[in-house]
Amino acid sequence: MCSLLGVRSTLKALAGTSPGAESSVAKLLGVRNRQEASSLLLELLGPSVLLGGPEAEAAVHEMLVTRCLSIAGGTTQILRNVAAERILGLPR
DSSP: OHHHHHHHHHHHHHHTOOOOTHHHHHHHHHHHHHHHHHHHHHHHHGGGGGGOOHHHHHHHHHHHHHHHHTTTTSOHHHHHHHHHHHTSOOOO
């Protein structure tokens, strides 16, 4: 789904039109996917995460980075508003 949204955004850029809500939706989906995957990894590692080591440190780092991604480039709430306005035609 995200790759199709990326293709659509690229085609719009090549055509010289302004970007639509595709990039907002792709970011929302991508960040959510990465957050869920990092949470699952930490859950699978269980208490061994507390002992440290390269695998645990990488898993914790990914979990923290994905939290930052929900803010960088527009918060989740702002991106949802952009999608609602541009896709659903809701008022500002």
